Amino acid sequence: MKTSLQKTSRASAHDIAAAIVVFQPDLDVLISLLDTIAQDGRRIFLFLNDLSEPEVARLVDRVTNVRCRRSPQNVGLGAGLNWAMEAAAEEGFAYVVLFDQDSSPAASLFEDLAVRHAAHTDRGAAVAVIGPLLVPAEGAYRAIRYEWRDAQEGTASFVPTSGSLMLVKAWRSIGPFRDDYFVGAIDVEWCFRAWAMGWKCLVARDVTMPHRWGSPAADGKSWKPQILRHSDTRTYFHFRNSLDCIRLPHPPLRWKISAALTLAAQAALLLAARGFSRVTRRYLWLALRDGWVGRLGPLPGELAAAQQTSV
DSSP: OOOOOHHHHHHHTTEEEEEEESSSSOOHHHHHHHHHHTTTTOOOEEEEEOOHHHHHHHHHHOSSSEEEEEEEEEHHHHHHOOOOOOOOHHHSSSSEEEEEBBBOOOOOOOOOHHHHHHHHHHTTTOEEEEEEEEEEEETOOOOOOOOOOTHHHTESOOOTTTTTTEEEHHHHOOOOOGGOOOOHHHHHHHHHHHHHHEEEEEEEEEHHHHEEOSSSGGGOOOOSSSSGSSSSHHHHHHHHHHHHHHSSSSSSSSHHHHHHHHHHHHHHEEEHHTOOOOHHHHHHHHHHHHHHOOSSSSSHHHHHHHHHOOO
């Protein structure tokens, strides 16, 4: 005899859409991701940022049951995620699993997360999002450090978007992702907003998914801190968005203090490792200035122009 949990999870697992936001991807990894998701005919919402690579556009043509939005320029991760969530809602999906372009899920991920989401909701929990435990992919990638609220239950202050199952109703209630963050800390800010509104954010610790967080370290140096792997652009967004998030009312004070101390330590480490170079000092200064006053959006024109000049 089937339990109510089995009935709920089996039905919902087939009604869950997938969403992927793409920008300058590793084509082999993206092909593997699309093949895994598409093998059972699942609906895919695909947002292509900056169509500078014709190979990506051609790749989409081989995928069935896909709804694609092509942006001629990079409008950021948040905008792509919001389009996918809105499109899924329009088509009547109750859940969407969000993927980064470098995710490597198992085919069972949708069913696994649906079962665990149903288990929590059957106990009366209002679960906005539940994600797998992300583990480093092959290569010198860093492991993601979770900030647990209740490690046994799996509640976390924030859940990475990659591989996470999101309730469309929760997304509607909590509000869209911050597209003005562009990239970086988008999931952090959204989850703190969710917690402040009475929703839970969970990690299914017994469901793992390999994930390529940032860039692998050269020469297999997996110990290398993540902040030293970032490009100058990613460094800017990391510091700017994190500082802006600290300024917001909904993150708890304990996190704000911890995040501020972490940013200070990362800035010192980055400056020391790069010999206090003028370029690093400039990126840090602009990031901290813009984060402090809430000047958000894409990379500032002065930094974008400097990038083009250096190419």
